[in-house]
Amino acid sequence: MAHNLYINPQGPQGKASVMYYGKRPWHGLGTELKNPATAREAIEAAQLDYNVELQPVYLRNNKVINKVMSTVRADTEQSLGIVSDRYSIVQNVDAFGFFDTVVGDGQAIYEVAGALGKGERIWILAKLPKDIIVTREDIVEKYLVLMNSHDGTSALKLYFTPIRCVCSNTLTASLKDSWDGISIRHMGNIRNKVDEARRLLGISIDYYAQFERIAKQLVDVKLNVEKAESYFNNLLFQDKKNEDISTQMINKRDRLLYLFENGKGNNLPGVKHSAWAALNSVTEHIDHEKVVRGITNDPSRKLADIWFGNGARIKQRAYNQILELCNIKV
Numbered sequence: 001m002a003h004n005l006y007i008n009p010q011g012p013q014g015k016a017s018v019m020y021y022g023k024r025p026w027h028g029l030g031t032e033l034k035n036p037a038t039a040r041e042a043i044e045a046a047q048l049d050y051n052v053e054l055q056p057v058y059l060r061n062n063k064v065i066n067k068v069m070s071t072v073r074a075d076t077e078q079s080l081g082i083v084s085d086r087y088s089i090v091q092n093v094d095a096f097g098f099f100d101t102v103v104g105d106g107q108a109i110y111e112v113a114g115a116l117g118k119g120e121r122i123w124i125l126a127k128l129p130k131d132i133i134v135t136r137e138d139i140v141e142k143y144l145v146l147m148n149s150h151d152g153t154s155a156l157k158l159y160f161t162p163i164r165c166v167c168s169n170t171l172t173a174s175l176k177d178s179w180d181g182i183s184i185r186h187m188g189n190i191r192n193k194v195d196e197a198r199r200l201l202g203i204s205i206d207y208y209a210q211f212e213r214i215a216k217q218l219v220d221v222k223l224n225v226e227k228a229e230s231y232f233n234n235l236l237f238q239d240k241k242n243e244d245i246s247t248q249m250i251n252k253r254d255r256l257l258y259l260f261e262n263g264k265g266n267n268l269p270g271v272k273h274s275a276w277a278a279l280n281s282v283t284e285h286i287d288h289e290k291v292v293r294g295i296t297n298d299p300s301r302k303l304a305d306i307w308f309g310n311g312a313r314i315k316q317r318a319y320n321q322i323l324e325l326c327n328i329k330v
Helices: 039-045 092-103 190-220 225-237 247-262 275-289 299-308 310-326
Strands: 018-020 052-058 064-073 079-084 109-116 121-127 139-149 156-164 181-184
Touching (some): 018 039, 039 092, 039 109, 092 139, 092 156, 139 190, 156 190, 190 310, 225 247, 225 275, 247 275
Antiparallel strands (some): 018 109, 052 064, 064 079, 109 121, 121 139, 139 156, 156 181
């Protein structure tokens, strides 16, 4: 199966720049850790303990190009991207060290960390303690994911990522004031911005308490098939005229109705025919069935779509609309 993971030819046995704890990842590559990792262990096991430097960019006549710089891996001397001369690098060790301060010393389990491309994008996923009990059989695990880039394509981003155990659905739920995550641009005094992000995340740590409250309210709201169909129609056909609704869109609606009745976990006691089941029909389709054009054979990019791309936006819209349908306030 194709992937976009970085494999350093100078690294140990040509291993991919990935570490994991627990279940083996989809790509089957990387270094397994037998015990929960600290951020430092994660960095070293995933071969992410490299520095990135800013170097000038030259024309063929050796004249320096003004106002741009190249981000370069110090260990391999590979160029990772072209950025503004105001760009500030957040080294991997600093990004992961920032994660340590957010999750609390010894409270999180670092499950996966890795690098994509030539090492221009890195990520780390941490599981937080105290799962959310929606019903006795339906449990949601609490995760935080951090992604950073060295090519100027994105800020340092930290997201709350609830994952439903029974089906591995990655839920997307902005509660208020963008408490689903924090972004830090690679400009100005990065250290001050990191400190501010720590403060904001400390204030918004009750995200999961709010999410648990809302999930339990959703499971208590029962929907018959007709109401579920109306919800899916509104999600898929909103602002569309009848002549603009294609057969493909109708088939997608019918698939969501099938998942509402038969999706993973949707037949659990207390869950069946609930607003919670309707929401998870959408997340199951996006996470496990939706084909992302052009990246079908690259699971790492599929994951990025689920977390940060169009898939995440659809799930957020589905979440907003189910709250409106159930008259639930955030």
